Amino acid sequence: MAYVATRGGEHAIEQAERLYRAQMGTITPTRVAEIERALPHLIDRVMGEASLYAPDLAALALAQAGGDLYEAILLLRAWRTTQPRGQIAAPVRQEESLAHRRISAAFKDIPGGQILGPTLDYSHRILATGVVNGSDFVPPPVTPAAKPAPAHHPSLAAWQKAQGLVDDVAATPVERDKIPDVTREPLLFPAQRAHSLQSLARADTGGLLALGYSAMRGYGNAHPTVNELRLSEADVRVRHPRGTEFSAGRVRTSQAEVVTTRGNGTLKLGFAATLGWNEVKVIAAATLDLNAPGAPKNSPVNEEFVLYHTEPVEASGFCIHFKLPHYVTFQSALDNLRGARVAPQPAKAEEPA
Amino acid sequence: MTLAALTREWRAFSYGFLDASAKREIRRGLVKAVAIPGYQVPYASREVPIARGWGTGGLQVTLTLLNPRHVVKVIDQGADDSVNAASIRRFLTRVSGAAATWDTLAASLIQSRHRVPEEVLRDDQILVLQVPNPEPLRPVEPNMSIARQMHADADYGRLWLTLYEQIVRSGRVMHGAAYPSMVNGRHVMAPSPIPRWDVPKLHMARHLTILSAGREKRLYAVPPFTRVEPLVFDDVPYRVEDHAGLTCHRSGLKGYFMNEIPQDGGAAFEVSDSHLGIKAIRRRDGEAVVIGETWYRNGEMQR
Numbered sequence: 001m002a003y004v005a006t007r008g009g010e011h012a013i014e015q016a017e018r019l020y021r022a023q024m025g026t027i028t029p030t031r032v033a034e035i036e037r038a039l040p041h042l043i044d045r046v047m048g049e050a051s052l053y054a055p056d057l058a059a060l061a062l063a064q065a066g067g068d069l070y071e072a073i074l075l076l077r078a079w080r081t082t083q084p085r086g087q088i089a090a091p092v093r094q095e096e097s098l099a100h101r102r103i104s105a106a107f108k109d110i111p112g113g114q115i116l117g118p119t120l121d122y123s124h125r126i127l128a129t130g131v132v133n134g135s136d137f138v139p140p141p142v143t144p145a146a147k148p149a150p151a152h153h154p155s156l157a158a159w160q161k162a163q164g165l166v167d168d169v170a171a172t173p174v175e176r177d178k179i180p181d182v183t184r185e186p187l188l189f190p191a192q193r194a195h196s197l198q199s200l201a202r203a204d205t206g207g208l209l210a211l212g213y214s215a216m217r218g219y220g221n222a223h224p225t226v227n228e229l230r231l232s233e234a235d236v237r238v239r240h241p242r243g244t245e246f247s248a249g250r251v252r253t254s255q256a257e258v259v260t261t262r263g264n265g266t267l268k269l270g271f272a273a274t275l276g277w278n279e280v281k282v283i284a285a286a287t288l289d290l291n292a293p294g295a296p297k298n299s300p301v302n303e304e305f306v307l308y309h310t311e312p313v314e315a316s317g318f319c320i321h322f323k324l325p326h327y328v329t330f331q332s333a334l335d336n337l338r339g340a341r342v343a344p345q346p347a348k349a350e351e352p353a
Numbered sequence: 354m355t356l357a358a359l360t361r362e363w364r365a366f367s368y369g370f371l372d373a374s375a376k377r378e379i380r381r382g383l384v385k386a387v388a389i390p391g392y393q394v395p396y397a398s399r400e401v402p403i404a405r406g407w408g409t410g411g412l413q414v415t416l417t418l419l420n421p422r423h424v425v426k427v428i429d430q431g432a433d434d435s436v437n438a439a440s441i442r443r444f445l446t447r448v449s450g451a452a453a454t455w456d457t458l459a460a461s462l463i464q465s466r467h468r469v470p471e472e473v474l475r476d477d478q479i480l481v482l483q484v485p486n487p488e489p490l491r492p493v494e495p496n497m498s499i500a501r502q503m504h505a506d507a508d509y510g511r512l513w514l515t516l517y518e519q520i521v522r523s524g525r526v527m528h529g530a531a532y533p534s535m536v537n538g539r540h541v542m543a544p545s546p547i548p549r550w551d552v553p554k555l556h557m558a559r560h561l562t563i564l565s566a567g568r569e570k571r572l573y574a575v576p577p578f579t580r581v582e583p584l585v586f587d588d589v590p591y592r593v594e595d596h597a598g599l600t601c602h603r604s605g606l607k608g609y610f611m612n613e614i615p616q617d618g619g620a621a622f623e624v625s626d627s628h629l630g631i632k633a634i635r636r637r638d639g640e641a642v643v644i645g646e647t648w649y650r651n652g653e654m655q656r
Contacts, residue, residue, distance in 0.1 A: 074404060081375070082366050298496055313405050321404065332550075
């Protein structure tokens with residue numbers, strides 16, 4: 001059976017996997033808990049792209065994948081898709097969620113006020129090298145504000161609508177249980193609004209940033225101004241079998257609303273939201289949402305182009321699939337090349353008119 | 354009576370990995386795909402525990418069809434022991450309890466990447482082809498919503514035009530694998546990147562072929578006894594790869610699709626359908642091995 005033995009096969013792939021896992025060693029509950037505690041923003045990013053709000057499972061996926069984000073997201077997505085969909089929670093309304101941070105770049109002050117909340121925006125990015133030399137980095141404690149910020153804020157767009165600056169979108173009400181779900185239905189174009197927003201919420205942060213940034217630099221048709229950026233905690237309101245509504249817990253959410261002044265008399269809005277706190281993602285996604293209407297097919301801000309190419313599981317999977325053998329297709333193309341080389345080239349005069 | 358007696362014990366995953374709603378969606382899609390040969394049916398395409406682009410479309414169809422009575426064969430580029438084929442086969446048997454085989458004749462369900470086995474498939478066998486790109490119009494129209502419209506209109510003029518341009522520029526059609534083919538006289542399909550050698554095997558075949566692209570979320574089918582006709586001009590016949598005269602340096606088989614193995618000063622060839630090669634070697638060594646009828650004989654397609 002020399003024919004078989006000379007090839008890799010099952011033994012090889014098993015050993016290759018062991019070699020990879022050996023790098024990480026034993027995964028203990030302590031390690032998973034530490035990842036969850038120490039890396040909240042990584043956990044948020046992974047939960048958003050996996051579209052599964054489960055910090056402990058996200059930490060486990062990160063531990064299991066040794067920090068490879070695409071692997072971690074695939075682990076979570078493959079788990080998520082097998083789980084029954086118990087019910088659909090009530091829509092989250094921004095004025096009802098608990099805002100930790102809420103800023104606007106469009107106005108100096110806004111109804112409800114600018115709330116900085118937790119951010120590294122104005123920090124000096126200096127590596128705490130003391131830790132490498134053996135001393136702890138202890139962040140200075142937060143001084144509570146004399147007057148606590150209000151927990152709930154109206155939406156800025158509501159004020160703008162009242163002022164006639166933003167067109168009130170004629171939204172078709174959808175029954176809560178009939179909200180389309182892109183994880184259970186194919187994404188077709190032109191996409192349903194729910195499918196687009198869900199796809200953006202699940203999209204690859206880096207992919208959205210690359211395309212969103214290209215739009216910001218001028219490959220799009222609208223320059224964004226951040227109308228409102230929010231980091232919140234939202235109640236997940238579900239129905240008890242007896243009919244009462246109750247909160248099953250809170251999830252961290254981010255949302256961004258960007259506007260462009262380019263238009264005829266009114267501001268045009270772009271919107272995106274995701275699970276977890278991930279500001280880069282929602283600003284880039286909202287910018288793409290702003291640019292999508294009317295974008296030419298195959299432009300980098302066209303909806304189909306954006307949504308197909310920022311799907312993290314699909315994009316990363318296809319990229320790494322090129323490692324698979326392709327010798328059948330290669331052989332087939334080689335046959336053509338050799339055939340074309342020996343085939344007599346038609347003389348110029350014989351070329352069809 | 355307790356509640357526990359009325360329900361099954363909790364398990365982390367359903368039988369065959371996919372949950373019932375995912376399987377139901379795929380079954381419905383399959384019925385539609387068989388009813389409209391060559392038409393690409395969109396489906397949600399769930400994530401599965403292997404990476405997208407590694408056979409997730411084929412896997413979802415196989416997982417939906419599998420039951421413990423099935424005997425499954427998985428090949429990648431013609432080989433059963435190729436690493437990804439081994440991985441998929443291990444997963445399939447693990448979650449379904451189905452038996453596995455390398456022998457085309459013994460299999461009831463064959464999941465394949467880029468090859469149709471050389472032995473003729475029977476009407477009780479199903480071939481599931483993994484598809485990276487289901488859209489034959491992609492080279493002329495990358496936008497999927499426009500391409501969908503073109504299929505609806507049977508608007509294939511630009512495909513014909515590329516074939517014509519290839520003949521003008523290179524003196525021959527330069528399409529390699531995944532040769533665009535008209536199914537049942539209506540829809541042009543990408544027969545997955547099987548070599549041109551394999552496309553005639555799908556024409557009026559006794560077996561059912563299902564093609565599924567997980568990443569692109571499309572499935573389509575060639576039902577038994579359905580016409581599959583590669584796009585060709587009347588005066589420029591369809592040409593399969595020039596492998597009819599090649600001999601496998603291991604098994605001695607001749608007249609099948611080959612892998613070219615570069616060697617010092619030239620190349621050796623080995624038969625791409627690896628288990629056919631193994632059977633030929635065993636027979637040469639005196640074992641009683643059954644080799645089925647093959648689509649090609651002496652390098653010629655039999656009809």
